[in-house]
Amino acid sequence: MTNEYQILLTLASIHWIALMSPGPDFALVIQNATRYGRTTGIYIALGLSFGILIHSILSLTGISLIVHTHPVWFALIQIAGGSYLAWLGLSTLNSLYQRRKVRHQPETQPPASLCLDNHKQAFSKGFLTNLLNPKALVFFISLMSSLIPADFSASGKMLALVILWGLSFFWFAILAWLLSGQRLQNKLQAAAVYIDGLCGVIFSVLGLMIGYHAFTSLT
Template identity: 30%
Template sequence: MENFYMFVIMCVLLILLPGPDTAIATKNTLSVGRTGGFQTMFGTCCALLIHTTAAVVGLSAIIVKSAIVFSIFKYVGAVYLVYLGVKTLWALRSRKITPEITTESKYEGKSCFKQGFLTNLLNPKVAVFFLTFLPQFVHSGSDTFIPFLTMGITYTLLTAVWFLFYIYLLNQISAFMKKPKTQRIMEGFTGTILIGFGVKLALEKAQH
């Protein structure tokens, strides 16, 4: 592996860019609470570890090179994101917004984990990222098993650190976030963003 520190810097910059994972974490933190945000983060990180394993054994290359497989992942992921966005907007419309966020139930926690996990796992762009970004930091012709594994775990850990900070920050300003008007605006915003990400993913073209 070469330029590991440059790899870490690039990962931090990429992780800070808002995406579907951030939108899901925001939605669940605001609607369920800090525990919901952490459940979402854990689901996202588990999916990243699966992407790492796929990259190590070469499965991601199949997704990237096969237009059919890529399209299947793309459209399933897009539909799921749109579903979450519509569900968020519908819940915003159908329920009464109370001054306090409701207490998380055991089912909500499982749902938050599932949403974080599926949002990341069903995004073929993550597979494309691993197969196009990671090789840039490996010596040509060298064995990629250990370098890919190290970089994948590093990216996952950096993602976890960022979400821990982000969720903690949201929780710290929870008094402001729990205001009915603020909650309504944020849930409407994140629901719209999720639909937007779903449409964008559906229009994504396979790379060969």
């Protein structure tokens, strides 16, 4: 049991470091917490954490490994994930361009295609962004296969899932909370256009790179 606790501690440490690394999830929280405030940012965080939970379950049960070892299946997942990220990025950039063309539109009004009408939409956006990220699939396969032995207890596996989900939600929720403080929010709103533009570029470049890699792997 002591050995299992050590494994779980190592798992939590590696996952925590990975969470703090900049990526699509990080950018999504920054963009939406800046634009729409604390509650929307927390629902984005909840969606991201459930995406991570699904990846963790699939990796722990070996399903993700099966997909990863079939090049065509994995390439199709990469294409789907890359397309979604590219769509997020390009729609953001297009909305910013359209808003710039309409000179009389107030600067504080967000682009129409970026609006999150409700909490369900915010959750879905976070969930899909993480779930369709093929890099997350590879990361959790590597993490689980290298740390979790075949004879790991069922209670240990359940605890691992709770830790991975809990740390994910905690980190992204704290990030959304900090970014949506009133004083910081006033400053970030002035730079919201630039934040949207940067996030749009990040999503577009990552999505196109993932899609290109997937297409080349099939040829």
